[in-house]
Amino acid sequence: MIVTIGVVAVLFLEYYTGITIINNLAKEVTLWSTIVGLFGILVGAFSLILLNARYIERKTPGRWIYALIMLVTFAGYIILGLYDTTSGPTYLLLFNNINIQLQNAMMGVLGFYFIIGAYRALKFRNIESAAFGLSLFFILLMIAPIGPAIWTGFSDIGNWIQMVPNKAAIRGILICVALGTIILAYRTLLGREKSYLGG
Amino acid sequence: MTQENNIVQKIRKIGAPKTLCIVLIIMVAGLKLYPMGLPVPISSTTQSFYDFVEDFEGGQVVAVQCLINSMVYAEAKGGIKTIIEHLFSKDAKLVFFNVYLPESPPILNTILNTISDEIKGTYGEDYVVYGYISGEEASLTAIGNSFWDAFPADQYGTPNNNLPIMQDVHSSKDFSFIVSMGCWFPASEASVRQWVQTFNKPLIMLVDAAQYMALQPYYPDQIKGLISGVTGSAQYELLTNKPGISISFTDAISGMAIILIIAIAFGNIYDTIKKKEV
Numbered sequence: 001m002i003v004t005i006g007v008v009a010v011l012f013l014e015y016y017t018g019i020t021i022i023n024n025l026a027k028e029v030t031l032w033s034t035i036v037g038l039f040g041i042l043v044g045a046f047s048l049i050l051l052n053a054r055y056i057e058r059k060t061p062g063r064w065i066y067a068l069i070m071l072v073t074f075a076g077y078i079i080l081g082l083y084d085t086t087s088g089p090t091y092l093l094l095f096n097n098i099n100i101q102l103q104n105a106m107m108g109v110l111g112f113y114f115i116i117g118a119y120r121a122l123k124f125r126n127i128e129s130a131a132f133g134l135s136l137f138f139i140l141l142m143i144a145p146i147g148p149a150i151w152t153g154f155s156d157i158g159n160w161i162q163m164v165p166n167k168a169a170i171r172g173i174l175i176c177v178a179l180g181t182i183i184l185a186y187r188t189l190l191g192r193e194k195s196y197l198g199g
Numbered sequence: 200m201t202q203e204n205n206i207v208q209k210i211r212k213i214g215a216p217k218t219l220c221i222v223l224i225i226m227v228a229g230l231k232l233y234p235m236g237l238p239v240p241i242s243s244t245t246q247s248f249y250d251f252v253e254d255f256e257g258g259q260v261v262a263v264q265c266l267i268n269s270m271v272y273a274e275a276k277g278g279i280k281t282i283i284e285h286l287f288s289k290d291a292k293l294v295f296f297n298v299y300l301p302e303s304p305p306i307l308n309t310i311l312n313t314i315s316d317e318i319k320g321t322y323g324e325d326y327v328v329y330g331y332i333s334g335e336e337a338s339l340t341a342i343g344n345s346f347w348d349a350f351p352a353d354q355y356g357t358p359n360n361n362l363p364i365m366q367d368v369h370s371s372k373d374f375s376f377i378v379s380m381g382c383w384f385p386a387s388e389a390s391v392r393q394w395v396q397t398f399n400k401p402l403i404m405l406v407d408a409a410q411y412m413a414l415q416p417y418y419p420d421q422i423k424g425l426i427s428g429v430t431g432s433a434q435y436e437l438l439t440n441k442p443g444i445s446i447s448f449t450d451a452i453s454g455m456a457i458i459l460i461i462a463i464a465f466g467n468i469y470d471t472i473k474k475k476e477v
Contacts, residue, residue: 031341031349037335041333103272104273118466120466122466145449
């Protein structure tokens with residue numbers, strides 16, 4: 001907690017005072033965050049290996065085979081990345097033909113979920129849901145080239161929804177988030193925010 | 200009449216959601232085989248992006264934050280390629296970096312490989328790619344303060360001292376402007392906070408359609424130009440006179456929009472009929 005309060009205080013003072021020593025200290029602290037983040041990745045990778053190794057060791061039904069595939073792929077990619085670099089031809093060949101294609105397929109499946117979701121969930125039961133549905137209708141026909149091709153008004157109405165109610169609502173949310181962040185920073189600075197310590 | 204009844208009975212048997220999915224497949228396949236080629240109107244935010252790059256004097260260094268993951272690769276690749284080519288055509292020297300998505304560098308390399316050497320020039324002199332570093336928003340601050348400290352070497356491990364493009368680039372002050380391209384919402388908002396508010400740099404962005412709405416409040420004061428997903432990319436391809444993959448996607452977007460509207464209408468009609476029956 002002392003470390004957190006110290007870091008917050010340094011960054012806070014850097015912004016408001018501009019004293020050279022504090023400025024340099026703040027620059028150093030922000031640079032350390034990169035190293036801390038890297039350790040976060042290492043911890044994540046380590047726990048991922050441990051968890052999957054446990055599945056294999058216990059031969060957990062329905063999981064151990066996928067855990068094995070995961071670990072082999074994980075190790076394979078690391079070795080390939082070290083040997084070929086992430087811009088090497090073999091690495092890119094595998095990455096483009098496995099990873100990207102699988103993720104693209106996932107995104108493609110999402111299209112069907114959207115259709116089924118729209119059919120099942122978007123019901124005009126009250127004024128709010130009707131307003132939501134109408135906004136969706138005009139925004140969809142504004143984005144899709146077929147909308148303005150049918151009637152240019154779709155574009156105008158869609159633009160108005162986007163620029164006026166949408167902008168106003170998001171600005172309201174952003175201001176609330178900013179106020180919440182200030183309160184969180186204030187509580188952290190005073191040592192009253194302990195949730196990140198698991199408290 | 201009997202034939203019509205048979206069709207209705209068949210649809211009932213299959214179920215409306217499955218029928219809609221089948222219609223979607225048929226429609227997308229049909230549009231792929233017989234494109235509609237509808238005109239794509241240019242939005243004001245895409246036009247602003249284009250004008251901003253067009254007004255660029257050239258010869259200066261531009262920072263390009265590339266935040267692409269595999270899921271949005273199909274949506275983003277056309278726009279990203281067109282923007283990079285446009286920047287190169289304006290004689291910009293590009294410094295690519297990324298502090299959010301580890302899978303971004305290989306995707307960026309794939310896109311760069313599709314651009315000819317004549318356009319992109321020499322690696323290390325006209326452009327340079329840095330690998331992923333962790334730290335997210337804090338790393339953006341670190342980059343803005345001192346690029347060399349945050350990224351001591353490029354993706355191949357070449358130290359900055361050996362990269363001609365980096366000799367005059369040390370911090371955010373040395374970048375003419377920032378281009379952020381990708382799909383990671385926290386990164387887009389953090390870019391506004393760090394590059395615009397803290398380091399006072401002009402920022403232009405290509406984002407996915409979902410983020411576009413959420414970033415509207417920042418346009419045009421903080422974000423000087425904003426491109427929205429495939430539709431925006433298609434508009435940009437038209438503006439740069441380089442019709443590419445994004446243009447070919449616009450028919451599918453039209454098809455999807457129609458199917459979605461049909462699905463909503465169908466769902467509501469079915470709901471009303473069911474209520475009346477009860």
